[in-house]
Amino acid sequence: MRVLAALSGGVDSAVAAARAVDAGHDVVGVHMALSRSRAQHRNGSRGCCSIEDAGDARRAADVLGIPYYVWDLSEEFEETVIADFLSEYEAGRTPNPCVRCNEHIKFSALLDRGVALGFDAVATGHYARIVEVPDSAGGARRELHRAADPLKDQSYVLAVMGPERLARSLFPLGDAPSKDAVRAEAAARGLSVSAKPDSYDICFVADGDTQGFLRDRLGSRPGEVVDPDGRVLGEHDGAYAFTVGQRKGLGLTRPAVDGRPRYVLEVRPQTNQIVVGPSELLTVDELHADQTVWLADDVPAGEWIDAEVQVRAHGEPVTASVRRGGSASGEADVGAGGGAGGVTGGGLEARLSVGLRGIAPGQSLVVYAGSRVLGQATIVSARRGAAVGANR
Structure with missing residues (x-):
């Protein structure tokens, strides 16, 4: 098969691409540039798809001996993932941007472009398994399953992809016993990313300050913090900065009568109110x-x-x-x-x-x-x- 390997610049995607080559596929590596801002450049483990990562991806492709390209998907990323992230918080909901990135970028924009260019499938470094099961018509259906390593399983964020995209996806790391084993394999293959730290947090929030990112984009919107009976307990600077279950930073002016901590129970964007109450x-x-x-x-x-x-x-x-x-x-x-x-x-x-x-x-x-x-x-x-x- 002609396979488009998504190279993020990390160890997982590099080993996944290497396994696709070993399987005999005609593999081409592509790095998705998701931001044009140099603020995304970083050292260490925060974020992904940065300028630094593009260089690491190129070096991995050179070691594997496969063609390598950088695709600018920053406009799609801004219009879908980041826009969805902001609108969801603005509407009082708590989104998962990794789910939306998989839906709109990795298994929509990337796969659709790949198919248009004649590729049969996309290979990524996600930890999940695809299992083929015989069906009643004499063929086989593809099922998405958890990874062999439960600590690295990413099937949760892949569930949104849908059956048509599942049919054109490869997850070569699904059977990997552990991340340590993947790192050891990368080192044995001569991949310089073998010891690179994992990325974490939200990739487009370079400093990890999600509330600060929301304030910069959505502005100040003062409102009330109330109890379930509507009594005003304090003020906030924007309902979008709160999520259900939050305990800290509630801006309360007086403690609860029983002295117990209070948590965010509900975000009401229509009235710009935060409802707080006991944990139960x-x-x-x-x-x-x-x-x-x-x-x-x-x-x-x-x-x-x-x-x-x-x-x-x-x-x-x-x-x-x-x-x-x-x-x-x-x-x-x-x-x-x-x-x-x-x-x-x-x-x-x-x-x-x-x-x-x-x-x-x-x-x-x-x-x-x-x-x-x-x-x-x-x-x-x-x-x-x-x-x-x-x-x-």
């Missing part, structure tokens, strides 16, 4: 989501199924009853999202076996059956039902 009010066990992307066309819509759900990239999965095809408000709408996989746009409901704390609108809800990813949706609301159990 953070626990929920019913989740409602929309913008469903379903990968498992063999799992029907409209029926409750036993599954596991995960609401954070590195969160612990929780057993739940899940129904695809309901509305985001929880009212039955079986006709929605009943197609054979892909972006359904319908709702998804999950009733958790135990309560979870600090679930915010905008988070990704990913549904699993064992190691297999069934689908993903964006949380619209969360509430307490009669079955709320121990906090988790």
Whole structure:
């Protein structure tokens, strides 16, 4: 196959490209330039896709003996990932920019361009597995599964890609036993990035100050901090800077009567208010989501199924009853999202076996059956039902 290898400049993507070469594919490396700002240049481990990373990617391609190009995707990145990040916070939701980057950049802009140029697939350094399973028609279906190394598993942020893009994706590191093993392999191959630190935090927030980034982009918008009964407890400089479950930096002018700490329970962009209260009010066990992307066309819509759900990239999965095809408000709408996989746009409901704390609108809800990813949706609301159990 002709394979386009996404080279971020890190050790994972370099080894993934090397494994694609070993598999006999015709591999071309491409680095995605996501920012034109030299502020993205950094030393160390913060961020990704910086100027420094482009040089590291080129050196990796030279060692592997594959052609190398830099594609300027900064405009697409600004218009999709960063714009979505700002609009979601402005609307009182908590987005995951890595999910949106995978959706709009790595498995949309990159893959679409690659297909237009005659490539058959894109290979990335993500830790996830693709498993081919025989189907009833005598063919095989592709399933997305967790990586062999649970500590590095990235299936959560890949669930949004959809079946068509899954069919054109390669994850050569899915069976890697550990990151240490990948580093050792990189060193054995003579790749200079073998000891390069992992990237972390939000790549377009160069200094790691997310609230400062939001203030610079969205400006000052003073408002009230209130309790669940509407009593004013303090003031804030912008509701967009808060997320459900937050404890610090609430701007309270007086302590709670019982002396207990208070947490953000809700962000109300319509009134520019932050609602705070005791920790027990953070626990929920019913989740409602929309913008469903379903990968498992063999799992029907409209029926409750036993599954596991995960609401954070590195969160612990929780057993739940899940129904695809309901509305985001929880009212039955079986006709929605009943197609054979892909972006359904319908709702998804999950009733958790135990309560979870600090679930915010905008988070990704990913549904699993064992190691297999069934689908993903964006949380619209969360509430307490009669079955709320121990906090988790």
